[in-house]
Amino acid sequence: MMIEIKDYSLWAGGKKVLDGINLSVREGEFLAITGPTGSGKTELCYSIIGIYPNMLPCRQKGKIKVCGMDATKAKPAELAMHVAYVFQNPISQLTGYGMSVEEEVAFGLENRGVEREEMKERVERVLKTLGLWEVRKNSPFELSGGQQQKVALASVLVLEPKVLILDEPTGHLDSYGTRMVLETVDKLREEHNITTIFVSHKFKEMVKRAERVVVMLDGRIIREGKTRDVLSDAEFLRKNGMIPLPITELSEKLREEKRWKGRNAVDVEGFVARWRERR
């Protein structure tokens, strides 16, 4: 197991923000975490990378093991050797104004004492993969929001982490940028078997990649299961403040007229296949 969380609770800012979390993540898995704002998704991620308790005051109970380390005791820098985290706001992750894109991406490698030749190679590879090679000498602040997010992503991907946590990474990206970023993550999973945790509201992307999804509400995990099972449950989603995909709503509506049996569809292909089967 890459990540093992047992009976983990977190108190911060005077209240209980996580309550009895139990979660295991296998190596190479693509896990989606979703839920309304304030459900504790970010706090959970921060606990995994050691921001709680090292950078924010809190009280913790239970266990979190990340790549064999105890995340409640290890320093963020130690955990950083294996886990990479990408924020929603790209500007927060850039080190400052004066650096160019390639310098920004090289930063993490510099901190680890990677030799120059290898550094240059890795930086070039990542920049080319994300389509940033042409703008490598530019300042990230001159680029559009979507490109900035790609730079932020590049700066952590270059570290070749074992675990990648993406916290709403495509919030500021258009569909082209979203696809680009996620396709890169796909490649990394193929080549390096990277474990990915994808925190998002974008069900379409989850359906394509996540085998499993975890739904959080008020600091608790209220549901966990196969992505298709969870995201096709329109009633459950609506009851807990989430919007089902249009295709799911369509299946639900047809079910009311007894024109649909079994699990609702979550994507176009699934719908078409099931609809044709009925003939």
Next chain:
Amino acid sequence: MAVFASFVEKETVIHRTHPAVKIVWLFFAFVLFFVSKTPFVPLVFFLFVVVFAFAGKVAGIFLKSLLIFILPIGISLLIMHAYFAPLGGEETVEFFGVKFYVQGIEFSFLMLSKICALVSSFFLFIFTTNPAKLSSAFARFGMPYKLGFFLNAGLQIIPLMYIKANKVLEAQMARGLKVKGSLVDRFRAYIPLLGPVIIGSVVETFERAIALEVRGLSIEGKKTHYYVVELGMADKALFILSVLLNAGLVVMAL
């Protein structure tokens, strides 16, 4: 966009000069600030810096930034010392029917010349030094990595806040905030900026701190550099020349 107080990318002799050489000038500007008794030497120093600014093709933004900074200080100094003259003095002179103390004028002028020397060298340094290369240069001088990094980061807060302030200004203008007009109007206009800029910068700084940790800022052990800024023969020569020249200036000032 030419952002206030940040590196301006250009290909000039000044840009290519090793940061260590520039640090020498910065250092001596500090020394002159404390030892100069007359405005002559600081002004000569200042003239050198202005020439460098032109050579570095940053004269435009350099002079503009300088003016924005120096003008209010200059005026306050004159009013404080030449008009109110807390240091006393007997000689006075009249301009447009107003009495000014000569000693106060001399003092203001001296202070202003020192400030010009200091501030101008600081600005030139920022405009012509690539921050990434700066970190590397600091490291070569044996400066602890984290110190060098945070010094650099500190320098970069100004342009970052400037960018944020612009965005906040747009948002408030779109809500009817008047930013042109009388001086009072303009002053009142800047109040709605402070909160978002400061809070926003604080939040961003905190998130950035987390992001830096996650990229291994605190990892123990050797750090390497993407850019290696070697001290070439020319740089070494310039370094020695700068030290000698500035030492000479200091001696003259004493």
Next chain:
Amino acid sequence: MIEVKNLTHVYENGVVAVKDVSLRIERNEVVGIIGQNGSGKTTLVKHFNALLKPTKGKVMVNGIDVSEKEPYEMASLVGYIFQNPDEQIFSKTIEEEVEFGVRQIGKGDSEWALKTMGLWGVRKKNPYDFSYNTRKIIGITSIIAMRPEVIIFDEPTTGQDPGGILQVEGLIKEMKGKHTIIVISHDIEFIARNCERVILMDGGKKIFDGKTRDVFYDDIERYGLEPPQIVQLSKRMGLGKILTVEEVYEKLMKRKLKKSINKVHKLF
């Protein structure tokens, strides 16, 4: 209402963000503007309240030439809701924040706005006591309180959870027919649900401009955009130009009916 004639905008650094765009937006239209990052959407729209001035061409709002106006002069006519509420909120209470714009332009109704957006009960609280979602709603409230004729939403769904998105949709539905609404968004599903007309920008140029239905059934994939799920489904099943779940449902039910009728016919 809003007339854009051969607008070109070139930024200080030489980037041509908008190239020779012309369009007209009539009163009370609900228009979505889509396109990839860097396509010129925001640059175009920032001319409407004089935040940007044309490099070439003209932009007129209600007959007023924006190149002669300052943003604060346009604020009572055009309300611009920015993407990031934290770059705007500065007051100690929600009430003060919402009243700020109203006081600046000397007109508006903050009480109505607070009540409409469900913030009346918490109006004395500090905006930063609440989540980003809520702060985004506060940002919206502060603009609609000024009751401008034109309301621009710049990425209203970014950073919002579904609850927040539904609230914004509810607001747009309520304002339909009473205000001219312009929505810039990446959220294609949101645009499909709320806008009657869509403008697609790419590389600073206006590529498509027409009824949402027509634009989405055109080749928008070529411009890096993914059509809404319903549109994809309809194309796959040959159902015609439909946009909503209800319309697909009707079509599929009709097909079933037709098939049943055909079956019955065959029997006889």
